[in-house]
Amino acid sequence: MPLVTPLNAKLQDLARTLSSALDAELADIGATRRGLILAPLLAALPAALLADPAHAIDPNETQVTLPDQYQWKPGLPGAPAQSVETVPVFGATDKPGLYVVLIKWHPGFMSAPHTYVTDRLCFVISGTWWVNSGETFEPENTVPVPAGSFVRRVRLATARQFA
Numbered sequence: 001m002p003l004v005t006p007l008n009a010k011l012q013d014l015a016r017t018l019s020s021a022l023d024a025e026l027a028d029i030g031a032t033r034r035g036l037i038l039a040p041l042l043a044a045l046p047a048a049l050l051a052d053p054a055h056a057i058d059p060n061e062t063q064v065t066l067p068d069q070y071q072w073k074p075g076l077p078g079a080p081a082q083s084v085e086t087v088p089v090f091g092a093t094d095k096p097g098l099y100v101v102l103i104k105w106h107p108g109f110m111s112a113p114h115t116y117v118t119d120r121l122c123f124v125i126s127g128t129w130w131v132n133s134g135e136t137f138e139p140e141n142t143v144p145v146p147a148g149s150f151v152r153r154v155r156l157a158t159a160r161q162f163a
Contacts, residue, residue, distance in 0.1 A: 065089065070087040070089075070102065071087060072085040072086070072087050072104065073085060073086060073087065074086075075103060075104075076111070079109075080109070082106050083105075083106055083109040084103065084104065084105050084106065084109060084111070085103070085104045085106075086101055086102065086103050086104070087101070087102045088100075088101050089101060089102055102125075105129065110130070110137075110139055110142075112137060113134065113135050113136070113137060115156050116153055116155055116156070117155065117156070118155050119152060119153065119154055119155045120151075120152070120153035121150070121151075121152055121153075122150065122151040122152070122153065123149070123150055123151075124145050124146065124147050124148065124149045124150075124151070125147060126147050127147060128144045128145065128146050128147070129144075129145045129149075129151070130142035130143065130144055130145070131143055131145055131151060
């Protein structure tokens, strides 16, 4: 016995159910809250039954990485444990071309002043990222950047970040 009812059988069952209902029951369906909720669902049911089933995506065209697939690693050599972690998402920082890296700063940690050889385009995904620029280490002069913000770190400019 198949686990999935063939489409024709589903449509036949729906037709039997609807035709066996009393005209008064169908007329009253719009008069109740339940009817107001069920009416659009019943109207959409034939379209849902006739629609093609979803197909798997072609990994040559669309690639998906879910959060539980990320392999977080310590972000900086010699950094204290649980201070900063990174995960490469796309490309590589040591090769030409585009790349995407997620960085997770743990609360209370800050990087020393440093520069980049290319512009860095940063999005704050969650939390608040505290940033500053310049060659002097001044945590008290950092600026809060909330989630949803964009930060561009200009090539060869000195940068510091803090969580």
